[in-house]
Amino acid sequence: MSLASSPLLRVLATTALIVALPGCNNAPVDGPAQAALDALVASCTRHLAAREPVVRPGTAAEWTKTGYSPAQVQGEVKPTGSPVTPYVGKIVIKDNEARATAPSEAAAQAVTLTPAHLLSNRTHTFIYSFDGKQWAWQNGQRLTKIPGHSDATEPLTRADVDGTGPQGFAPCLPR
Incomplete structure (x- = not known):
C-alpha cells in the first residue's frame, strides 16, 4: 500500500492543511456531523458540571480534598474535502x-x-474524525499550567480519558 492511499495519512494530511490555513473552510457546518458533535459536547458538559470534590487519604496523617471548577467546553467542526473523512x-x-x-477526613x-487552593489550570484537547456516519476518537492532549512551574503537555490516549469519575472524560468520547 502506498502512503498516498493510506486513509489515516490522508486524514492527518487534511487535518494539517486545515490547521495550517486559518480562515479557510470556516463556513458553518450543518448536518449530521455538527449535530453529532453538538450532542457529544452537551454530554461532556453535563458530565463535567456534575463533578463533585473527592476526599482521599493523603500522606501521613493528612487527608486531601480535590475539586474542579466548572469547565468551559467548546466544540468545532471543520470540513476536510475528503470523501473518506x-x-x-x-x-x-x-x-x-x-x-x-x-x-482528618x-x-x-x-x-x-477557593481560588487560594488552585493547583493547576488545565486545557484538554480531543481530536475526532467523522466518516459520514459517526465520530471516531483520534487523539488528545492535556496542557497543565501550575503556578510557579513550567507548563506541561502530555499526550492522552482513549484509555487515559475513558474513566467516568471526576477525572474521567468518558461522556466526551464517541461510543
Missing part, C-alpha cells in the same frame, strides 16, 4: 483543579475550595 472535529475543555489538605470534607 469529510469532517474533523475538536473539543477543547478548560478547567481548574484545586486541592486542600486537612488533618471530616476536616477535609468541611473545606470549601
Whole structure:
C-alpha cells in the first residue's frame, strides 16, 4: 500500500492543511456531523458540571480534598474535502483543579475550595474524525499550567480519558 492511499495519512494530511490555513473552510457546518458533535459536547458538559470534590487519604496523617471548577467546553467542526473523512472535529475543555489538605477526613470534607487552593489550570484537547456516519476518537492532549512551574503537555490516549469519575472524560468520547 502506498502512503498516498493510506486513509489515516490522508486524514492527518487534511487535518494539517486545515490547521495550517486559518480562515479557510470556516463556513458553518450543518448536518449530521455538527449535530453529532453538538450532542457529544452537551454530554461532556453535563458530565463535567456534575463533578463533585473527592476526599482521599493523603500522606501521613493528612487527608486531601480535590475539586474542579466548572469547565468551559467548546466544540468545532471543520470540513476536510475528503470523501473518506469529510469532517474533523475538536473539543477543547478548560478547567481548574484545586486541592486542600486537612488533618482528618471530616476536616477535609468541611473545606470549601477557593481560588487560594488552585493547583493547576488545565486545557484538554480531543481530536475526532467523522466518516459520514459517526465520530471516531483520534487523539488528545492535556496542557497543565501550575503556578510557579513550567507548563506541561502530555499526550492522552482513549484509555487515559475513558474513566467516568471526576477525572474521567468518558461522556466526551464517541461510543
